[in-house]
Amino acid sequence: MSGSANHPPLLREDGQRLDGRSLEDLRPISIEARVLNDADGSSLVIWGKNKILCGVYGPRECIPRHDESPYRAVLRCRYNMAPFCSLEEHGRSGPSRRSQELSKVITECFENVVIAESYPKSAIDVYIDVLQSDGGTRCASATAVSVALADAGIPMKDMVAAVAVGKVEGKLALDLSKEEDNWGESDNPIAIASRNGEILLYQMDGQLTRDEIDQAMSMAKIGAQKVHQLQVDALRRVYDGASDKRRVPLELQPGEVRQA
Amino acid sequence: MEVQKELKHQQLMQLLAAGKRADGRSKHDYRDIQITRDVLGNAEGSALCTIGKTQVICGVKVSLATPFPDRPNEGVLSTGAEFTPLGSHLFEPGPPKVEAIELARVVDRGIRSANMVDLASLSIPGSSKVKAVYVDLWIADHDGNLFDAAMLAAVAALSKCRMPKIENEKIAFGEYAGNLPVSCLPVSCTFGAIGGQHLLDPTLDEEKGVDGLFVLATTPDFVCAAQKSGWMGYTQKDIMEFVDISFKKGAELRRLLEQ
Secondary structure, X not given: OOOOOOOOOOEOOOOOEOOOOOOOOOOOEEXXXXXXXXXXXXXXXXXXXEEEEEEEEEEEEXXXXXXXXXXXXXXXXXXXXXXXXXXXXXXXXXXXXXXHHHHHHHHHHHHOOEOHHHOOOEEEEEEEEEEEOOOOHHHHHHHHHHHHHHHOOOOEOOOEEEEEEEEEOOEEEEOOOHHHHHHOOEEEEEEEXXXXXXXXXXXXXXXXXXXXXXXXXXXXXXXXXXXXXXXXHHHHHHHOOOOOOOOOOOOOOOOOOOOO | OHHHHHHHHHHHHHHHHOOOOOOOOOOOOOOOEEEEEOOOOOOOEEEEEEEXXXXXXXXXXXXXXXXXXXXXXXXXXXXXXEOOOXXXXXXXXXXXXXXXXXXXXXXXXXXXXXOOEOHHHHEOOOOOOEEEEEEEEEEEEOOOOHHHHHHHHHHHHHOOOEEEEEEOOEEEEEEEEEEOOEOOOOEEEEEEEEOOEEEEOOOHHHHHHOOEEEEEXXXXXXXXXXXXXXXXXXXXXXXXXXXXXXXXXHHHHHHHHHO
């Protein structure tokens, strides 16, 4: 998203961003695990105005058979936008080129951490529905997937937390809003393995110098640590007390949004 | 699957013979129903309806469209249903299956025949465009009786749907001017039929065992849509009984929507 000459200013006179955040602030984030009944694991991530629902099924029989591997479970993540998710036009159903690419990079991110060798000849299906989009859905989605996989009891080497770093008005900013993504000079969605700090999803557009690339990754790591803490808290809430109570109805409009 | 159906059928019959249902309800009881409006901000209207463990989200988007050639002075109402694969182990990714198409069409008929939305009011004077109302049903959890949950979610979302501002034949997204006018609140009642008996609000387990489903949508005064689903045949007396129960239960469901 290269900057355009005729866009509204993205930083206020006091140097803060349009929504009042500083350059290092995340939007308010709420994460809940185990929000669906039938799915083996599930999560709802409300990140700013993004609302991402994720459900995990598996390990289960791999259909079609020709997708299966005798050595490991196949992991299949499917990122999908609901036709009512955006403020603009009603969307078309079915996978777009964009959603197919996001499905691919999110799948590859989790292929790194899921211990798939334990479940040969099976499939782990991860479904991501974007119910409301407001910039940064792929990072919120990767964050949701990690919680849903853990909720499903899928063995993983590590959790994954993701956040984007971008450039607005010549300055690097954490967790781009929709306007900042649209009008800013660069966008770098980055997913990070929480324990060893490895970068498992990395995309980039716009123009950044060598130093800015370096600094963006450092900022993403700090942001991802905060997101990771919210993930752990969400899992604690469903695992402590060993209750298998599902959250019904889904709280799509939670009273309390936890500030990162 | 045939074996499973046979076993579920036998189990249901045995329970019914003792006047029971697996979850302790009587034949004409609904599970707990919760309806929450305005659960999504980007959609013009939205609602979440849960019936027991079934959860259906409805999002309504309003756009501009070209009217149908035979109805140049009417807006467009379009209903879709997505059996999203995160909602059930039975759902797969891909184009809508026949069950999703049936669900969307039955809900569409209920809303359309009740004249809940006045399509003529969606035309724009002096413009070749009309307003289009897209109702999308998102099945987030399937534990039976999707018809009634989807109908409640759709009617709840439509009955509190903001209308976007229109400037120079373009929608100003994010700016609103009043609500979509609605004339009534159609609701549906779904019966599972088995061995000459019937159960209101079947769970998924019960749906596997019954011989057919019968759906009736009603307004306070009229039956406005019906669907016989499955191979089971019905007598005139059966259907009149469904009609009587639907009017009575429909009034209770409508009270939930009016809260």
